[in-house]
Amino acid sequence: MNHLDRTNLMSLISVHPSLAAEKDFFVNKTALMELESNPDAxxxxxxxxxxxxxxxxxxxxxxxxxxxxxxxxxxxxxxxxxxxxxxxxxxxxxxxxxxxxxxxxxxxxxxxxxxxxxxxxxxxxxxxxxxxxxxxxxxxxx
The missing domain is CATH 3.40.50.300 (P-loop containing nucleotide triphosphate hydrolases)
Known part of the structure; x- marks a missing residue:
């Protein structure tokens, strides 16, 4: 990942971890998507x-x-x-x-x-x- 991609990813994760599921390098997208219904995550x-x-x-x-x-x-x-x-x-x-x-x-x-x-x-x-x-x-x- 280049610097811009990392910055974008960190921005998404800080809002909500499930937003990182769109990125290709995450192995356990299912676990991230389970967090989607929990705004407190x-x-x-x-x-x-x-x-x-x-x-x-x-x-x-x-x-x-x-x-x-x-x-x-x-x-x-x-x-x-x-x-x-x-x-x-x-x-x-x-x-x-x-x-x-x-x-x-x-x-x-x-x-x-x-x-x-x-x-x-x-x-x-x-x-x-x-x-x-x-x-x-x-x-x-x-």
Whole structure:
């Protein structure tokens, strides 16, 4: 593995160990995949889930940034499982592949106090250029 691959792998593992199952050199992928249903197995996922739970009690909105897409998708699956949330309703998602209109729609929904959006999961590339997320009470980087 080169340095960039190792850095990417360490970033994935720090979010949740099951994200490393995608890499070819792991022998026991089954054991890693068994961890997938346990959000507490990943330091960052555990933190994000606790932050979101606390924020819900205070009726605050949370912005979760991440450089890589797989951790965002993983956190989204955990939120769907734990709270039965749906993308586009309680949780919003933005990455660099979404077109500008979709991104702006997500930003508007997140900033609208009458909307049900509680969490915005966003890649750093999608949010790299001066966006306004004034409703985010809590921000974390996964």
């Amino acid at each position: 990943g330091v960052k996922v555990k933190f994000v889930m606790e932050l979101i739970c606390s924020s819900m009690l205070l009726h605050e909105k949370v912005l979760v940034f991440c450089e890589y897409i797989p951790p965002l998708r993983f956190i989204m699956k955990q939120l769907e499982h734990k709270f039965s949330w749906m993308e586009g309703k309680e949780m919003l998602y933005m990455d660099g592949k979404r077109d500008v209109k979709d991104r702006q729609s997500s930003i508007s929904s997140f900033n609208n106090p009458r909307r049900e959006a509680k969490v915005l999961l966003a890649s750093t590339r999608a949010c790299a250029k001066g966006i306004n997320l004034a409703r985010a009470s809590r921000i974390c980087f996964a």
